[in-house]
Amino acid sequence: MRLRERNYGVLSFMSRWPTIFAFAAVLGGCTSQPESGGEAASVVLVQAVPGELLKSAWPARMAHDDQRSRFESQDGWRHMFEYDLSQALGVFSVEADPQGLSRVHEQLSALYTQGALLAANATVGAYGVGALETDPDDLAYLLGVSEVIRGNREAALKYFEEVSKLPMTFQPQAKAWHRALSEPGLPSLEVLSAISGSLGEVIPGQDPAVSPVPHFKLLEKSEKARLMGANDPTALLTRAAWHQAAAVQVAPESDREALGQFQLRYGLDRSRSSEMHGAVALDDAWLFCSSNLAASDAAFVAEAMTQGIAAVSKWADKSVLAAAVSPAIQDGKVDPQVVMDAGFGLQKQIQRVMADIAGAEAGFHRPFAQRARIAVLQAGMIVADANDQYRDAGILRLNALERMETVGIEPVFALSVAAWDAGNRSPLRPEEILHQFRSTYPALSAAKAPLDALHLRRSRNAGPANAVH
Amino acid sequence: MALKNTVRAIIGLALAAMGTGATLAYFEESIPMSLNPLYAKTMADYRAQELIFDRLFYVDAVTNELRSRVVSKYELADFGRAMAVTLKTGIRWHNGQALTSKDVCFTVKAMLDDRTPSPVAAHYREFIAACDTKGPQVAVIRFNRVLPNPRERLSFTILPASEFKSTAISPDLQFSARPIGTGPFSGKRGLRDVNFDAFANGHHTPKVVQMQLQEGGDPLVQTKTLINNNVQGIIVVPPPQRPDLSASDDVAMKAYDLRSWWYVAVNPNKPALTDVRVRQALNVVLNRNELRKYSIGVKPGEKNSPCEFISGPFISASPYYNSEVPVQPNSNLGKADSLLKAAGLAKAGGAWQLDGSKVTLKVGMLASLDREAPDLLSQVGNQLGAAGFDRLTLKISADEWDNTVMAGNSDFDLIIGKWSFGLVEEVNELFHSMGRQNMFRFKSDGVDKVLAEYNDAVTDTEQRDAYHKLHKLLSVELPYLFLWKLDTRSAWRTEVRGNIVAPYYYFTEIDSWSIEN
């Protein structure tokens, strides 16, 4: 049995001799078909979310020329659309768009937070789980910082105590961290700066200079006593805190609460996620091209991070993402395949709505709608994670990353995938992701050394393999 | 018992057919050369074998967790010099017999048997010493030294003892075409395709009833066939076809984690190419930007390109890559001229000559690569021609590649190829003077010394430093002219659900795949 109707090959049988002689011309012509050429009759369209709710989603609203023109006319938003935070930062600082600028800083803060998590996971994977007798004792400090970032404060304290017992390089930093851990949550920018070095005054629109890597060279306890390059993940946390401060500083007073909600998605401090969140009125500047399709989605995501499927039922009639994910909740579990279907359904639904609003299909409809599809996958992933469905969340995470290849890879999300992979002691994909973004965001290079070490250690213990053609 | 198995298999298949049953047809890079895991040589071999066999331990494609479908319990023994694995009960071979510890030990013994001329087995001989059975379910695999995390190394495929007369397994046994495994599918190689039929088993519940593999032809035809739903997947989609497929809502592009880099191997034993300056000249004759533009379709400076230049035998993201060695994106014919003249070549009538005879370069390329990088061979030929070299370009079949080129018996001057790696990116076999995959018997004392350093490295820093040194050395000695790394992407119809693509082995998670009716 085969799938649906079988169309034999590219041409129908026997009546196409002349076409063979025009082979190249025919196929060449096909390649320049308008986008979304695959809008096939076979696509099953489902109404993923109620129509009224859908109209609150930013892709649907951007079908209106007047609402979209604001973003089309500014280079900063073009860079945001392309997920180029570095360029957007420069342009927004000149264009004096406080919301845009605040959003870029918030994104950069999330990026470096995930960079820190990547470094932390790789450090633990390489020097903790995969520790060798030849490892320098000083690594205990880096392991301690990594455990803080990973949320294992007790393990971190043990490492810091270990550092304090030995005459090692990192005693002052370890003590500072030890002190900082007496308070809940992550340390402030001031404390972090004291540990890893100050990045200077917080000035919105700027990106502090990056100190060269490796931050330290540690002596291996081997016969050859090689110097091992090592970096302190605290530096990335400090940078994240710096950008967070810049985001808060430049954001209009009325948007501060919303900013707090956004920061939860990629933040390390989950304590606030368990709070109840209310939908906040938001300007489109906070939503355009983001994974929050509507204002209520930010609140839903913030709650879903700790409450999982309970948040879905609570928000299903208010949040586009919750409504899209809700059919995937079956028997108390998130079904990843249904989430994927819901994402695709929402994409098609949004495309139809956009076409209705604009009067016809336009080239930008599909890429906008595809972002909505990705947003659903990410929301499903968050719910699955909170519901202890680690593998299912992973499936959705990887699927979202794959779908991004068509519309552009969002660096923050990609870094979060890299961090998750590194947490699984899988170095290959994180290496590729880090390599892709390292030249644009050089501070991320701090994560490379532990990731390299993780790869090398895994590779040394892996099964035999040949180069294959 | 046989009847019981048959009934079980039929019920399993019927359930699968009722649920999602359908044939999953896909285009591969090539027809597998062998379905015997001991003789896997191409990625197509590895992928097909993953459907038919179980590996003792494997890595979960999503969570990277080390798991086993056949082992219920494992424990270290003999102070870390052995591992006892207890097999799950109820696992059947495709011939109906039960999987036992005898099969595990048979596989180990076959790999250790010198009369089994398998390059795959050769690697296992380096650390496995023996295998003993302790009852029908327990096998004790012994190592020649204490291994840290031995499970990670035991990723070999289990073979059925009942299908072989002795532990000497030769590549031409019928098993290579009609293998018996414990995997989710039984496989049968035809002349032009391979058919896989679902096999219900205790540890596998495939939802796809049948799979069909065929060698993909012209990439354009493959693309159109996929869009027209005449096939459900393409394993390797060349970059020029990706935009067409991405534009279709009926097709989903899938990332396939495979570390692949492309090169032009230079035969240093040819009189004209013995002098390192000639190889260096060839390196600057190549305009990689142009090659990439015309064969892969990537323009210079394009963002997020799937194709990135390299200057050594690793991809740029690898820890082994030495970023201090610059890439050579454009040609420098002036430099090439002076290097060639310094090497004793003379230009007469626009053509380079050595000792009064015209230098003719015989350039070959693995034929299947022409689909991934169309016209690369002729583009390289053209650039050499424009630089004043007479040249002859030829495509090399996969078989000739394995048995002539890799045997070091080819008379090519230059060979264009691609190497793919997984987690392990070791290149010792490619460049060591005694390396099994050293296609032109390149010999350099300096390189051999650095590779020895790599082998003797105690820490990963030492190991990485050795390969950084190797990278630098190779960029001078140039047994290969390094071209680029190229991402691998697959495309599957959206009706194919749950299709998690595992790094390297691809079909590890095939049980989760299904087809929407």
Add this chain to the structure above:
Amino acid sequence: MKRWWIRPLVRLIAALVLPVMVPAVITGFIWSLPGDPASLICPPNVCGGTEALAERWNLDGGPVQFFVGWVGDAVHLEFGNSWRLHQGLPVLELLSGAIPTTLTLLGLATVVVMTGALLAAKGWIPEKLDTVIRFVGLVPALVLALVGAAFIELTYGFDSFSGSGQWARLAVGSAVLGLADGAFTGAVMGTRATFQAEFLQRYVGIATLRGERRMENTLPNVAPALIGQMRARIIHLLSGAVVVEVVLRIDGIGDLLWGGTLRQDFGVVLAAATIFGALSSVLLIGQAVLETMVALHVRRAPSGVRVGEAS
């Protein structure tokens, strides 16, 4: 001609020798290549030690031992497994799939050619079409086969090797084989020329005056020539079949022979070449039998004919 039997006898002897001579020549060729045969099949650095393989493949005792062993096994239809082309598949299985395919291809192509010959003999093909027919005959089989292959691939896609796709390959292949390289043209022109030359003979004119049919009178006399022509054409089709099978990817003997030679899969080459030799032998025997029958027929005193007395 009194010794009419010499020619059929020579053909018969050639037919008997051919199936043995072909593998003998190939065996000699294998041993004439530099390096030992086992290493050619699987180089030591790829396979490790090849001694075990040489022993298994009977390559360790020299060409005579190998040849005798191979013939002995072949008599029992034991050809072993493919070493490289379709690694592991029994050669007998490959042959039993390939022989009917090649025979079907040749049969269909022969129908095309025979139809041309028949129509030409009957004079049903007008001479004004000769230019077109000659033009078609100029197209090389390779070119026509490539066009046919493109058609098949585009039309059938993934299904081009199963069911209807396979039959389409055979149909296109036989059309290519029957038309290209002057096969059809030769049949039309050759048959017509043979008959036209014979029609000029006096006895044909007399027979016509007697009210007899020209064909009935001429056919026995032109039959040896036509049989010879037809055998040559079938041999021509047989060699053309290799090109057509390779280009159109038809799984016949020609494709096996080509693939086996390219990949130095001597087991497959020996068997496929021997089958080709055997097919030629069958044609030689057929020609010898037909020649003998015609010779006997023309020497047989016709019944009901009496020599009249001179008036």
